[in-house]
Structure formats: C-alpha cells, structure tokens
Amino acid sequence: MPTDRARPVRWLLMAGHVPQDLRGGGIVRYTVELARALQRRDDVELHLLTSQQAAGSLAELTGSEERIVRLPARVPDPLVPAFERSLLSRTLASRFDVVQGAKHLLPRSVAARTVLTVHDMLLFDRPADFPLPKRTLLRRPYAGALRQAGTLLCVSAATRTRLTQWAPELAARTAVVPLATSPQLLSSAATPVDGLACKTFGLVVGDSSPRKNLAVAVSAWAQVIEQRPDAVLALVGPPAWGVEAYGPDHARLVASGHVVQLTGVDDGTLRWCYENAAVVLAPSLAEGFGLPAVEALDLGAPLITSLDPALVEVSGSDADHLRADDVPAWADAVLRHLSAPRPTRDRQPRTWDDVAAETVAAVSST
CATH class of the missing domain: 3.40.50.2000 (Glycogen Phosphorylase B;)
Incomplete structure (x- = not known):
C-alpha cells in the first residue's frame, strides 16, 4: 500500500x-x-x-x-x-x-x-x-x-x-x-411467483451440481408430503452447467407438482421466495461461504443447513444444523417448520x- x-x-x-x-x-x-x-x-x-x-x-x-x-x-x-x-x-x-x-x-x-x-x-x-x-x-x-x-x-x-x-x-x-447480502436483493420490490403464491412451500437456492446435495432435500420432501400433501418444494438456481444430481424422487415430485423449478429469477422474485418460504434448506456438502443461508436469515426465513463448517459459521444459532445424509431428520425438521410461525429476528444485515x-x-x- x-x-x-x-x-x-x-x-x-x-x-x-x-x-x-x-x-x-x-x-x-x-x-x-x-x-x-x-x-x-x-x-x-x-x-x-x-x-x-x-x-x-x-x-x-x-x-x-x-x-x-x-x-x-x-x-x-x-x-x-x-x-x-x-x-x-x-x-x-x-x-x-x-x-x-x-x-x-x-x-x-x-x-x-x-x-x-x-x-x-x-x-x-x-x-x-x-x-x-x-x-x-x-x-x-x-x-x-x-x-x-x-x-x-x-x-x-x-x-x-x-x-x-x-x-x-x-x-x-x-x-x-x-x-x-446484495443491496439489490434487499431493496428490490418483491415479485410473487404465481405457482407458489397461495401455497406452503420450502425453498432451496443454488445450482444442481452434486456438491449442493439437492437429492437429500428432494428425498426429504417425498417424506414430508406423506403428512403435508399441500407442501411444495421450490428449487431456485441457474441453468445447469455440468453434472446434475436431483436424486431418485425428483421426476415423480416434479410430475405431481410437489417440486417446482425456477431458473434465472430476478432479485424481486428471489426476495419474495425468501420472504414467503415456510423454510429454507441449505443441504450442501461443501461451501466456501454459503450466501443463500445469509440471504435467508437477512430476509427473515427459517433455515436448516447441513453441518458444513462454512454454513454453520454464517448461520450460527439462527438455523437448525443436520447431517447432510440424514433424510428422515431433514423431513422431520421441515415438518416442524411447516407447522410453526416464522421467527422474529432483530438482525442488522452486514453491508x-x-x-x-x-x-x-x-x-x-x-
């Protein structure tokens, strides 16, 4: 310098x-x-x-x-x-x-x-x-x-x-x-998603690569809908850029409407998803930081993450932390959040x- x-x-x-x-x-x-x-x-x-x-x-x-x-x-x-x-x-x-x-x-x-x-x-x-x-x-x-x-x-x-x-x-x-969190995300006017506006839904934000571990979230959702058939899982991410890994239950849940995929959404749509999701899932196997976890907390969403050290670090006591491979535990945690009111947090976002x-x-x- x-x-x-x-x-x-x-x-x-x-x-x-x-x-x-x-x-x-x-x-x-x-x-x-x-x-x-x-x-x-x-x-x-x-x-x-x-x-x-x-x-x-x-x-x-x-x-x-x-x-x-x-x-x-x-x-x-x-x-x-x-x-x-x-x-x-x-x-x-x-x-x-x-x-x-x-x-x-x-x-x-x-x-x-x-x-x-x-x-x-x-x-x-x-x-x-x-x-x-x-x-x-x-x-x-x-x-x-x-x-x-x-x-x-x-x-x-x-x-x-x-x-x-x-x-x-x-x-x-x-x-x-x-x-x-991006100031554009925090300041954009929320834009509702027509297919989710009147539904109880969970949210995963990220790409579909194996590292993101979407298969656990989707398989957990297959167990969730046995008790909550009204619940939908929204997968928000970029277009596929490599190997995708959704797990064995994905095609069936997409066909039944229990999994909805949104690609290339703008900040207003993403903000609405965070602010209206009953729970946000971050099941990733490995992260450097885990920005979707911070975005979820800054916009008031309940959050479940894996035990990845970066995700635990950035979310702390404001999230539930589960083993990345424990599908029943993820399903149980989701069901608890679907039945609970959204938390109230006094959180000042980092700038x-x-x-x-x-x-x-x-x-x-x-």
Whole structure:
C-alpha cells in the first residue's frame, strides 16, 4: 500500500469474468458489489479489468472510461485465464498500487501489492465437480496465485482453515472478510411467483451440481408430503452447467407438482421466495461461504443447513444444523417448520461497505 496519503490507492479489481449485464453466480455478484463499495470510498481510486463486451457497463461502476483496462479482443474466452496469469503484467506495468484477483488468478510478476479473494478450495477438494478443461487448466495457476498473493482474503474462517491446511505457510498472509447480502436483493420490490403464491412451500437456492446435495432435500420432501400433501418444494438456481444430481424422487415430485423449478429469477422474485418460504434448506456438502443461508436469515426465513463448517459459521444459532445424509431428520425438521410461525429476528444485515472497509484494512495490515 502506498504511504502517500495525498492521493487514494490506485486499485485494480480483476473483473474479466463479469458479463455485460453484470449478472451471474456468486463470484460475479461478489465482484460487482465489491466494486461498487470500493468506488464509494475516498481512499480508493477504483479501476477494473474487463472484457471488451462488458467494458461499457463496468465503466459506470468506476465513473470513468479511463479507469477501465480492457482484455484484448483477440484473446478467446478459454485462453483468458492464461493471458491474465502470464501476459497481463506487461499491460499493467507499474500503474497500480493494488491488483486484486476476484476469481482464482493473479498476473504473475506484477509491480503492485497483490490480493487474491479465496472463495473456496473446491478445485483441490472436489475436482470432479468441475468440467475437465477447467480442473485441468486452472488448478496449477490457482495454486500459483495463492502462493504469490501478498494478501489472501478468505470469505469465511472455514475457508481460511481449509487454505492453511493445504499450505500452512500462507497463514500469516490470510484475513477473513465475510460476504454480505446484495443491496439489490434487499431493496428490490418483491415479485410473487404465481405457482407458489397461495401455497406452503420450502425453498432451496443454488445450482444442481452434486456438491449442493439437492437429492437429500428432494428425498426429504417425498417424506414430508406423506403428512403435508399441500407442501411444495421450490428449487431456485441457474441453468445447469455440468453434472446434475436431483436424486431418485425428483421426476415423480416434479410430475405431481410437489417440486417446482425456477431458473434465472430476478432479485424481486428471489426476495419474495425468501420472504414467503415456510423454510429454507441449505443441504450442501461443501461451501466456501454459503450466501443463500445469509440471504435467508437477512430476509427473515427459517433455515436448516447441513453441518458444513462454512454454513454453520454464517448461520450460527439462527438455523437448525443436520447431517447432510440424514433424510428422515431433514423431513422431520421441515415438518416442524411447516407447522410453526416464522421467527422474529432483530438482525442488522452486514453491508458491502463493511466488506470493502475490511478488505482495505486487511490489505493495509498484511
């Protein structure tokens, strides 16, 4: 970090993975919200590394086209990670005080303080969850970036524990900076879902990959409807991107209307789902943070999670915690919530200004 207090820190946030519409999964949302919060700070001059297509949209986050660094148009998407790791430093030279990788990578040999956000260690712990090209081409560069970074920002203490188990020598360079619910989600007008508006329903938010363990939630629901045939399970997530794992009861429950799938919903629809669900289920086998659990609690929903350390960490005593493979226990817990009033919590949501402040402080101190 510079010692010259007369000017703000020139901070480059790598956002080449952010699409033109600024929408996407958890890492996209992290990058966009952190950019907005950093831009609000007087001590940071935010710059963004972007694709050619997203440059215009992301320039609005910085307030100036001059603060956009574009990836070369001639680099095809599959080769962007290799470019960012091996060739980007030539483009950056010594223009920035801080270069932050928001998704797995940092430019090698860059003349700046390097910061890497560690969302999880799943590329090492669960490589089979990823398409072959990604796990083949990304693991070594990710490992190199982890060892290179001057500051490693772990999104949870659970992720920091896993990182330091993988490489104990990195402990002194780590800090925990938890995530926050999107302000757009908290402020959007709730939009009812026609097929759920008059029904008692449970909610799962996340993709359909094996790690998310949807099969347990769906199989538990098959037991739930034996006592509550009016109950519906809503599965909200992105379009499938790999192997899906819904379990043996899925097709039957979809056909009977007891499972409803919603894809690509907007913030208003997601907010309504959280605010009207009788219970939210987070049965995941492994998480780096577990943002849907925090979103559920911030919007007042009852919550059941697995015993995954990150999910237990972010939800604490505000949720029930069950073994990820205990289908009867999940069914019993759901039935209790279906018969109980929604809890009243005095909860002040964490903000992205908090995330930005802790990010800047961590970079200054490590």
